[in-house]
Amino acid sequence: MMIKFFLRVFFLCVVSALALPSYAQSGAGADPRSLIDALSKADFGEAEKLIGQLAATGDARLVPALNAFSEGDLYFRKSDNLVFIGKSAGSNYELIDPVTGASAGQAAKNAVTKIKINNSLRRVIRSAMGGLTLLSPDRGVRLQAADAVLRSPSAENLELLETAISKETDGEVKARMVEARAVSLLSSDRSVDEKRAAIQTIKNYGGRNAIGILMGASASLDPSLKADVDAAIASIESGQRLWDIGQNVWYGVSLGSVLLLAAIGLAITFGVMGIINMAHGEMVMLGAYSTFVVQQVIRDSAPGLFDWSLAIALPVAFLVTGAVGFVIERGVIRFLYGRPLETLLATWGVSLILQQTIRSIFGPTNQEVGNPSWMSGSFPVGGMTITWNRMWIIAFSLSIFVALLVVMKKSSFGLNMRAVTQNRRMASSMGIKTPWVDAFTFALGSGIAGIAGVALSQIDNVSPNLGQSYIIDSFMVVVFGGVGNLWGTLVGALSLGVLNKFLEPSVGAVLGKILVLVLIILFIQKRPRGLFALKGRAVEA
Amino acid sequence: MNTISETRQKSLLYLENVSVSFDGFKALNSLSFVVEPGELRAIIGPNGAGKTTMMDIITGKTRPDTGTVLFEDTIDLTRQDEADIAQLGIGRKFQKPTVFESHTVWDNLELALNRSRGVFATLFYTLSPEDKARIEEILETIRMIHRKDEYAANLSHGQKQWLEIGMLLAQEPKLLLVDEPVAGMTDAETAETAVLLKEIAKTRSVVVVEHDMGFIRELGVKVTCLAEGSVLAEGSIDFVSNDPKVIENYLGR
Amino acid sequence: MISGFVFRALEGRIVAAVGILLAIGILVPALNLLTPPDSALHIPTYVMSLFGKYLCYALLALALDLVWGYCGILSLGHGAFFALGGYAMGMYLMRQIGSRGVYGNPILPDFMVFLNWKELPWFWYGFDWFVFAMVMVLVVPGLLAFVFGWFAFRSRVNGVYLSIITQAMTYALLLAFFRNDMGFGGNNGLTDFKDILGFSVQADGTRAVLFFMSALMLSLCLILASAIVRSKFGKVLVGVRDAESRVRFLGFRVENIKLFTFVVSAMMAGIAGALFVPQVGIINPGEFAPANSIEVVVWTAVGGRGTLIGPIIGAILVNGGKSFFTGAFPEIWLFALGGLFIAVTLFLPKGIVGTIQHGFKARKALKAAAEAEKGRGGTETVAQAQAAE
Structure with a gap:
């Protein structure tokens, strides 16, 4: 995911870099075309040197060629050993000039040979590409380039970096470049004092990566620097510990928000109405498939709307699953009020039917649901990384929670709903149409599960079995939080999420989950009515 | 204080300063209440006065926040659970008649019989002639001998109430707590129930919670009126029903 | 013992x-x-x-x-x-x-x-x-x-x-x-x-x-x-x-x-x-x-809970059905199983054996009631009618 995204950004950089050609063509003298052509006869070692020389040209036009090389799309023509970027076009390749990007006609597949590539070369290419775009006039491109160098530092980029730093005016970009320079410097042949300063610089930036970089570099560094490296690592680690806890809390909250999303519909159908709805997970699954269908339609008819696909999918999913829920309540559940165990069985039957229906229509395999651009990527906060999709899902689940709370407490429907669940006979004698309230309450709970499905389609595999993986967790959250209490569901979901994530590093994901399950089982023994139990006069019989 | 220690000497059930609250609502507010051996006592009071909560506390269903609950002056009931308390000899009849509907009348009584109640004792239990005689005797008392093979589900409401009382008799309790025994009964059934309870009270203590003032008058026993979780008045039915506080709180004008 | x-x-x-x-x-x-x-x-x-x-x-x-x-x-x-x-x-x-x-x-x-x-x-x-x-x-x-x-x-x-x-x-x-x-x-x-x-x-x-x-x-x-x-x-x-x-x-x-x-x-x-x-x-x-x-x-x-024979019959019937369906129409099996869950809870809560037993018992009770009416007369029938409610 990350790499794909990264490449996409690079592609954008390249396009913008090409718009202003030859800005950075001032580097070393060698002719880029002949350097590229030399790749046709080079072994991996020589290719690495050639890439270094290409990077030294500072010619941003070379980025597509390098990119193609790392993707395995660089070919040489057998007749004249000239190198081209090749794009498959039927039985032929379309050839593109690696420097100018101009078309160079076509060639039969057997007339060209692919230039071999391996992972260590790819790493070299990545850092070279970073170096090449450091001088781009576009601020975003420079920032990305500095990041790229930071990720795969190489001594070759050092001079280019220093040039770039001297020309840089933007503070944030400059800071990133200085960090990248410091990292690159460690593997260069500069003086010990310069390296000592670089270690300080890296220490000041901190972060988990910095520890890795310092550890990796310490072996090849001058022994006199060892103490500096150790001190720097210790200092970063002590700063990092807090961030690690923060990051764990964040992961936990993020998992908690997923649990909240999955459970919140159940908090209504099970918590408020007391219906054991085993088909709840399938409502989530239907919501996810609604998203898939909406995206298919958008892809086919209005690709420009793709970034809006989730916003469009929300009402669609709500209506689809709400309607299905309504039918289930009217068709099955209403005959079973007061018989919770039977409801459990019947809704399990419903869930099997829904699963098989989806399997028959869409097939048993995972469906590809795309992330809109605003859900992709991440940003750092101090020593932790926050991804946008998790960020949005947390925001989304909390807003659903708030919306639901408002509906329950403020709207007249919410009032009717509470009246019916608290005293059915009294409510009905006051003129509330209790059967309709039941049906719509169940539809609301189902609809919310559907909305949750839209969000979960972004982070989970969309398959007919999607719902199965959430149903047990959802029940655990509702029971743990206290049945009939929305706040309990919130607290339950978040605390289970955080607990899970804190157990994970020490015992592993699966064992962590098992432990959480066991803890919940024990907890229910202690407090059968959950965290936020409603006390009251013991009910008879 | 002298009086309390005197009453303690001979009480069967002794509650002192019992309080319990649910989410801030004080269901019982330093309630004190004493039942003597062989006594038949009636309890009245408006809804929410704490009558059922008091029974819950005596039978171990609810734990009091503070206060003393003693059985036969020595046994602390707050430390026992329902089964222990039942085995000590306190029987309880619920407001809603609760019998085993998918068993016959006979089986209901057989289960209630005061015999060893362990898992293996019940697995290998066989009906002895004494037990048979005892069940027949109780069937006689509750006037259901001809319906002994009927499923309890098929009994009328009043008959279920009697069956439940019969089960309590089979349990041979020293103290019987009866919650609204005549609710939903016909007048004739009510009168018969009064006779039945008086007969039962000859051999054990009985506490009856009831709304029906006519029924209580028929019993003709000492009455305790509860309101807002504590005792409002105690004495004969005429004394209590003329108490101005009782009139204001419960009987109304 | x-x-x-x-x-x-x-x-x-x-x-x-x-x-x-x-x-x-x-x-x-x-x-x-x-x-x-x-x-x-x-x-x-x-x-x-x-x-x-x-x-x-x-x-x-x-x-x-x-x-x-x-x-x-x-x-x-x-x-x-x-x-x-x-x-x-x-x-x-x-x-x-x-x-x-x-x-x-x-x-x-x-x-x-x-x-x-x-x-x-x-x-x-x-x-x-x-x-x-x-x-x-x-x-x-x-x-x-x-x-x-x-x-x-x-x-x-x-x-x-x-x-x-x-x-x-x-x-x-x-x-x-x-x-x-x-x-x-x-x-x-x-x-x-x-x-x-x-x-x-x-x-x-x-x-x-x-x-x-x-x-x-x-x-x-x-x-x-x-x-x-x-x-x-x-x-x-x-x-x-x-x-x-x-x-x-x-x-x-x-x-x-x-x-x-x-x-x-x-x-x-x-x-x-x-x-x-x-x-x-x-x-x-x-x-x-x-x-x-x-x-x-x-x-x-399906067989009838609360009866001892029922579960045996139910397990054999449902699994026989499963073997048949998954062999002949694999697509339909989950529909059939899901439908079975719903149908049994809605229409056959006592299960097969339970329903048969119940019918048998009801007939016996009816016969007994008829005989009781012949034998005892008046007051009993009122009680019987009440019981039937």
Whole structure:
């Protein structure tokens, strides 16, 4: 995911870099075309040197060629050993000039040979590409380039970096470049004092990566620097510990928000109405498939709307699953009020039917649901990384929670709903149409599960079995939080999420989950009515 | 204080300063209440006065926040659970008649019989002639001998109430707590129930919670009126029903 | 005392059922072994093993019925007890492979060699001994049920809450058994069995004996269940199902009653699992899947919970249907199963046997009422009419 995204950004950089050609063509003298052509006869070692020389040209036009090389799309023509970027076009390749990007006609597949590539070369290419775009006039491109160098530092980029730093005016970009320079410097042949300063610089930036970089570099560094490296690592680690806890809390909250999303519909159908709805997970699954269908339609008819696909999918999913829920309540559940165990069985039957229906229509395999651009990527906060999709899902689940709370407490429907669940006979004698309230309450709970499905389609595999993986967790959250209490569901979901994530590093994901399950089982023994139990006069019989 | 220690000497059930609250609502507010051996006592009071909560506390269903609950002056009931308390000899009849509907009348009584109640004792239990005689005797008392093979589900409401009382008799309790025994009964059934309870009270203590003032008058026993979780008045039915506080709180004008 | 306990169990219908089961248990292996393969009466080994599987499922359903039908505890974890019994048997069978495994290690099963383990984990000790393994078939599920039930029943976790935590239990076990580090073969489970008590598990004769054993164990458990249900304990059990607090206020320790029943039932499920494994040749963590446990509930519900014959009939019917559908119309099976869940709860809550019994009882009651009217007259009929309401 990350790499794909990264490449996409690079592609954008390249396009913008090409718009202003030859800005950075001032580097070393060698002719880029002949350097590229030399790749046709080079072994991996020589290719690495050639890439270094290409990077030294500072010619941003070379980025597509390098990119193609790392993707395995660089070919040489057998007749004249000239190198081209090749794009498959039927039985032929379309050839593109690696420097100018101009078309160079076509060639039969057997007339060209692919230039071999391996992972260590790819790493070299990545850092070279970073170096090449450091001088781009576009601020975003420079920032990305500095990041790229930071990720795969190489001594070759050092001079280019220093040039770039001297020309840089933007503070944030400059800071990133200085960090990248410091990292690159460690593997260069500069003086010990310069390296000592670089270690300080890296220490000041901190972060988990910095520890890795310092550890990796310490072996090849001058022994006199060892103490500096150790001190720097210790200092970063002590700063990092807090961030690690923060990051764990964040992961936990993020998992908690997923649990909240999955459970919140159940908090209504099970918590408020007391219906054991085993088909709840399938409502989530239907919501996810609604998203898939909406995206298919958008892809086919209005690709420009793709970034809006989730916003469009929300009402669609709500209506689809709400309607299905309504039918289930009217068709099955209403005959079973007061018989919770039977409801459990019947809704399990419903869930099997829904699963098989989806399997028959869409097939048993995972469906590809795309992330809109605003859900992709991440940003750092101090020593932790926050991804946008998790960020949005947390925001989304909390807003659903708030919306639901408002509906329950403020709207007249919410009032009717509470009246019916608290005293059915009294409510009905006051003129509330209790059967309709039941049906719509169940539809609301189902609809919310559907909305949750839209969000979960972004982070989970969309398959007919999607719902199965959430149903047990959802029940655990509702029971743990206290049945009939929305706040309990919130607290339950978040605390289970955080607990899970804190157990994970020490015992592993699966064992962590098992432990959480066991803890919940024990907890229910202690407090059968959950965290936020409603006390009251013991009910008879 | 002298009086309390005197009453303690001979009480069967002794509650002192019992309080319990649910989410801030004080269901019982330093309630004190004493039942003597062989006594038949009636309890009245408006809804929410704490009558059922008091029974819950005596039978171990609810734990009091503070206060003393003693059985036969020595046994602390707050430390026992329902089964222990039942085995000590306190029987309880619920407001809603609760019998085993998918068993016959006979089986209901057989289960209630005061015999060893362990898992293996019940697995290998066989009906002895004494037990048979005892069940027949109780069937006689509750006037259901001809319906002994009927499923309890098929009994009328009043008959279920009697069956439940019969089960309590089979349990041979020293103290019987009866919650609204005549609710939903016909007048004739009510009168018969009064006779039945008086007969039962000859051999054990009985506490009856009831709304029906006519029924209580028929019993003709000492009455305790509860309101807002504590005792409002105690004495004969005429004394209590003329108490101005009782009139204001419960009987109304 | 004991004789009374057993004697009570042998009521007409149970005797008939046991007779039929034992007849099948002898007849089917006989037709498999004694008739030539081209005879019209011949039963192929795979069919016999398939029916043997159904008998194991029937025993599992009977075990569930004891807690659900009679005690009102809807356990969604009986698949776990079944699987544990199966694993105990699987471990015995693994040890019997000896050096005939792919890696030829005389002590370690193949998957341990594959995982680079150097010695047998302590909990595998003793499983090379058949008697020990068979004791474990009872002890392991029984112990889990005991520990789980001890906590759950003492703190009065009831109804759907109990169902949900039993489901969580089997789910946790599912996750655990998928882990390679657990030492039970990870997601491949235990398979490639060779011998049981020195006889090849593939041989027709062994299969025939296993089939007979399945029928025999089902019969014995049926008699045991019947003895329990018909004792005073059984009546208390039904009392717990219908009016738990009444039972408590009569002085019974409801938690002990439930615990005993739960443990006995878990052991029966373990026996079923142990007989199942050699007949299908594999046990893997999939058996812990919560869906499996719920499926057992529907077998029981279809046949009729609260009857002893019902779950046996239900398990055989539903699984027969499953074999047929998944062979002929695999797409339709889940629709059919889902529909069955809904239809049984809505239209046939007593199940097949329960409905037939009920109809029979109702007719008898009607006849009795008519006679009572003739005999006693007036006042009685009013009471009868009231009772009918």
